[in-house]
Amino acid sequence: MGVIHQPSSFENLLITTRVEKVMNWSRATSVWPMTFGLACCAIEMMASGAARFDFDRFGCGIFRATPRQADLMIVPGTVTYKMAPTIKLLWDQMPEPKWAIAMGSCATCGGPFDSYHTIQGVDKIIPVDVYIPGCPPRPEALFYGFMKLQDKIMTSSLADRYREIFEEVG
Amino acid sequence: MSDANLPETPAGPYVYDYKTAPNRQIELPKTVPLPGYRAYVAEQKAQAEAEEAKWQKQLADYETAKAKAEAEGKEAPTAPVKPAPKKNDTDMVFPAPTEAQAPDLLRLMELLGDKVEEAFEQAGEMTCQVGRDHILEALKLCREDASLKYEMLADETATHYPAATDFAFSVVYHLTSLARKKRLRLRILIPEGFEPQSATQIYPGANWLEREIWDMFGIRFQHHPDMTRILCPEGWEGHPLRKEYPVVGWGQRDIDFRDDRSGMLNRIALEKAGQLGINLKQPKAE
Numbered sequence: 235m236g237v238i239h240q241p242s243s244f245e246n247l248l249i250t251t252r253v254e255k256v257m258n259w260s261r262a263t264s265v266w267p268m269t270f271g272l273a274c275c276a277i278e279m280m281a282s283g284a285a286r287f288d289f290d291r292f293g294c295g296i297f298r299a300t301p302r303q304a305d306l307m308i309v310p311g312t313v314t315y316k317m318a319p320t321i322k323l324l325w326d327q328m329p330e331p332k333w334a335i336a337m338g339s340c341a342t343c344g345g346p347f348d349s350y351h352t353i354q355g356v357d358k359i360i361p362v363d364v365y366i367p368g369c370p371p372r373p374e375a376l377f378y379g380f381m382k383l384q385d386k387i388m389t390s391s392l393a394d395r396y397r398e399i400f401e402e403v404g
Numbered sequence: 405m406s407d408a409n410l411p412e413t414p415a416g417p418y419v420y421d422y423k424t425a426p427n428r429q430i431e432l433p434k435t436v437p438l439p440g441y442r443a444y445v446a447e448q449k450a451q452a453e454a455e456e457a458k459w460q461k462q463l464a465d466y467e468t469a470k471a472k473a474e475a476e477g478k479e480a481p482t483a484p485v486k487p488a489p490k491k492n493d494t495d496m497v498f499p500a501p502t503e504a505q506a507p508d509l510l511r512l513m514e515l516l517g518d519k520v521e522e523a524f525e526q527a528g529e530m531t532c533q534v535g536r537d538h539i540l541e542a543l544k545l546c547r548e549d550a551s552l553k554y555e556m557l558a559d560e561t562a563t564h565y566p567a568a569t570d571f572a573f574s575v576v577y578h579l580t581s582l583a584r585k586k587r588l589r590l591r592i593l594i595p596e597g598f599e600p601q602s603a604t605q606i607y608p609g610a611n612w613l614e615r616e617i618w619d620m621f622g623i624r625f626q627h628h629p630d631m632t633r634i635l636c637p638e639g640w641e642g643h644p645l646r647k648e649y650p651v652v653g654w655g656q657r658d659i660d661f662r663d664d665r666s667g668m669l670n671r672i673a674l675e676k677a678g679q680l681g682i683n684l685k686q687p688k689a690e
Binding site for chain 1: 635636637644649650651652653654
């Protein structure tokens with residue numbers, strides 16, 4: 235006869251973890267991207283959000299129509315010189331914490347457009363967390379990139395925003 | 405803008421070196437590929453003359469060789485055979501331009517008289533080249549004449565011909581008649597700096613098309629309601645579709661994020677102020 239383990243009521247009610255982990259978990263599983271598209275990659279992003287692929291399974295299907303409610307900026311498409319100030323303005327309007335994904339060859343490095351009107355990668359105007367190559371990338375590629383972003387969010391620390399200050403102080 | 409005025413290349417991994425970029429090298433075209441019946445006829449004539457001259461030279465060579473052989477007592481060389489014209493059986497050949505025979509073109513030539521510089525047909529398409537000062541008259545006729553009735557301006561664009569001597573650009577008007585299901589192309593040839601009349605007086609849809617031509621080629625139109633850039637940001641230097649414009653541009657790819665870079669906010673504010681009747685201009689202390 236073995237002793238059957240009877241869970242106590244505390245074990246049913248309480249989960250012990252760290253605040254940081256809860257914060258990261260909640261942030262990583264409810265990333266709201268901005269409704270925003272530049273070129274053909276945006277079509278692929280829309281397909282990712284639609285029923286066949288369903289972006290919302292990963293918690294990032296709620297595309298917000300304003301940058302003030304968005305956490306993630308997916309930059310899908312060619313960034314032209316004329317559009318760059320607008321992208322910068324939208325990025326500045328997003329509240330912290332915020333992340334950016336450069337989707338497709340154009341947003342990562344300019345792609346085939348080595349010409350006068352194209353900025354050679356959106357990382358020249360905003361900081362980018364994940365780069366997704368492809369022309370355009372498949373929805374699976376976008377999901378993989380987004381899951382990489384989730385990994386990154388899970389490794390972030392609440393002290394991140396203060397680290398720079400402390401490092402400056404020395 | 406010459407090479408001497410190019411921006412100095414600062415050090416850094418993400419800065420484009422404009423002076424050594426391969427896309428900055430420009431190769432200007434040496435021919436003028438302007439389609440036209442007269443040019444085609446002249447080209448055919450020149451080709452035939454060249455072939456005839458070649459044949460005459462072959463004959464003369466044969467005569468001299470024959471005389472030489474006779475003098476030396478040798479066998480005479482074989483006489484040359486005139487080569488038969490090559491038969492081209494492929495159906496991929498682009499059709500050659502022919503003389504104007506369509507009733508629309510004939511009607512235009514009748515109405516405009518000697519203002520028509522050239523009219524021809526090619527591949528079932530009608531083209532009429534008019535004098536550059538008479539384009540407005542031609543457009544008005546095309547729109548309002550009862551037997552023409554071209555009520556839609558489908559497209560308006562331009563082409564740069566740097567190798568041409570007597571003109572620099574051709575401005576092309578593509579007209580469509582919805583009622584008669586016909587298309588007509590009007591064309592003018594203009595030199596550098598010439599300002600054609602705006603077609604907006606007859607076809608209001610030409611507004612943005614002409615703005616695009618100004619943006620891309622630097623051709624200004626007279627009496628246009630809003631002659632500003634449409635694709636490039638305001639304050640852009642150069643006109644990108646000109647042949648002498650390098651593909652990577654003249655250094656504009658280095659981004660400048662000063663407030664209201666294009667002047668658009670200022671313009672909108674001025675427009676709104678105009679609607680409200682407010683004078684935004686602040687008096688300045690001298």
